[in-house]
Amino acid sequence: MAPAERFGPAEQTPAQRQALLDEVEALKAAQGLPPLSPFVQRLYRRYVAGELSLAECSAQLRQHYGRV
Template sequence: MAADERFGPAEQTPAQRQALLDEAQALGAAQGLPPLSPFGQRLYQRYVAGELSLAECSAQLRQRYDSA
């Protein structure tokens, strides 16, 4: 299977993407950050599924919350 260029070497599979997301959420919680909004959760589910890259998730989050 060829690597998907939208994802780095450590995020090629759904399991790898979920592990990275779990680690990021744990770090955020340890720093006292609030949990993801429902919108953010849906975006990151799409990331885990391979529909969006992290850059695409970030762009959509910025678009939604910068204009709020």
């Protein structure tokens, strides 16, 4: 699957994907939420590298942690 099909307009490059995750982490910190677990950090590194889409990350999170 081509990157343009796998990622939205705001997540085409590794820098854009990293910026999105940095924003999420900043919002979490502002709300006093704990940092990401090592498992989630590994998934998100793969997302930034372009190996996984957000949908694929979500599917792996659901599989790992179970549906909540």
